[in-house]
Amino acid sequence: MLESKKICVIAITVALCIGSNYALVSIPNFKAMDFFVFISGFIFGSLVGASIGILVWIIYGVINPYGFFLPVWLATMFSEAIYGFIGGFLGKRAASTNLNSNRLELGVVFGATGFFLTLVYDLITNVVYAWAFNMPLIAVLIMGIPFAVVHELSNTILFGACSIPLITALEKFIGGERFGIFKK
Amino acid sequence: MAFLKNKWALAAIVVLCWAIAASLVSGYYYYQYSDLVARLEKSKATINLGIDYGNGTRVWYNGTKGVTLYDAMLEAGWSIDGTSYGVMGMYVKAINGLEESMSEYRYWGWWSWTDYGWAHGGSACDKYVVSPSETILWYYSPTDPTTFEMAAPP
Numbered sequence: 114m115l116e117s118k119k120i121c122v123i124a125i126t127v128a129l130c131i132g133s134n135y136a137l138v139s140i141p142n143f144k145a146m147d148f149f150v151f152i153s154g155f156i157f158g159s160l161v162g163a164s165i166g167i168l169v170w171i172i173y174g175v176i177n178p179y180g181f182f183l184p185v186w187l188a189t190m191f192s193e194a195i196y197g198f199i200g201g202f203l204g205k206r207a208a209s210t211n212l213n214s215n216r217l218e219l220g221v222v223f224g225a226t227g228f229f230l231t232l233v234y235d236l237i238t239n240v241v242y243a244w245a246f247n248m249p250l251i252a253v254l255i256m257g258i259p260f261a262v263v264h265e266l267s268n269t270i271l272f273g274a275c276s277i278p279l280i281t282a283l284e285k286f287i288g289g290e291r292f293g294i295f296k297k
Numbered sequence: 298m299a300f301l302k303n304k305w306a307l308a309a310i311v312v313l314c315w316a317i318a319a320s321l322v323s324g325y326y327y328y329q330y331s332d333l334v335a336r337l338e339k340s341k342a343t344i345n346l347g348i349d350y351g352n353g354t355r356v357w358y359n360g361t362k363g364v365t366l367y368d369a370m371l372e373a374g375w376s377i378d379g380t381s382y383g384v385m386g387m388y389v390k391a392i393n394g395l396e397e398s399m400s401e402y403r404y405w406g407w408w409s410w411t412d413y414g415w416a417h418g419g420s421a422c423d424k425y426v427v428s429p430s431e432t433i434l435w436y437y438s439p440t441d442p443t444t445f446e447m448a449a450p451p
Binding site for chain 1: 301302307310311313314317318321322324325328
């Protein structure tokens, strides 16, 4: 992909993530951002995906309705980048896979990926939160479970149900690093 | 992604996700339950609990702990027979095998010791939250057949 087009995609996706985050701010732990970052990585590669994850948190983390705290901000930034990185990794692995003939199977894989990535994200951010505020780790992890479960289940559904339609639409529209998958 | 063809691998992934989510939820509720039990344990009051069988036998169980009077009675090891009336609470019919008697007009009632003497308990035993060092006596009270007023313990 052309560099200018890539930069344009990054900027638009970052704006989309931030906009959707502010729109969904009243619903705790339900965010479309993770999904967009993952899909960006899947289509445009790990570097672009991870960059989008970091850039989103640079802005959303500083101008955040829930407040700003440096260690938590850095943790969320790093954790969000994992979505893009793993998205890119999975995109390469799935390069030879026909999305349309394996919809159900890939839906399960994407859903499970969303679940485990969110589990890792919640674990990292909760550990850093406990460390930063000098709170007992076990208590923080346990009290965070209801929020984590909502986050994980919403991401599982979002990743599982929406990944293939969005990947198909985006690749038809703008192409991507794994554009070759549509060649039969 | 050759494993996409393996349905068992996909099923295993789904079950694993479900198991993790279920474990997290059950872990959370177990913690909440343990925490609640620990808090309730701390909030138990120590009272002086007694029972008067109405025949001159009065036994005291000092230092009995409980959140409600009913808890304390169970803690004391009493055998209680009663009927629960929902939000109204439990009506006690028999304690330690001694049943109320409609023909003799004798019923079980609980009394709390005050500066002015014995005061009749105003609520069901399982609805009454005891205070530390309170003195409570269950009395097999003779009851007035016309007014149904219970006689206070001697």
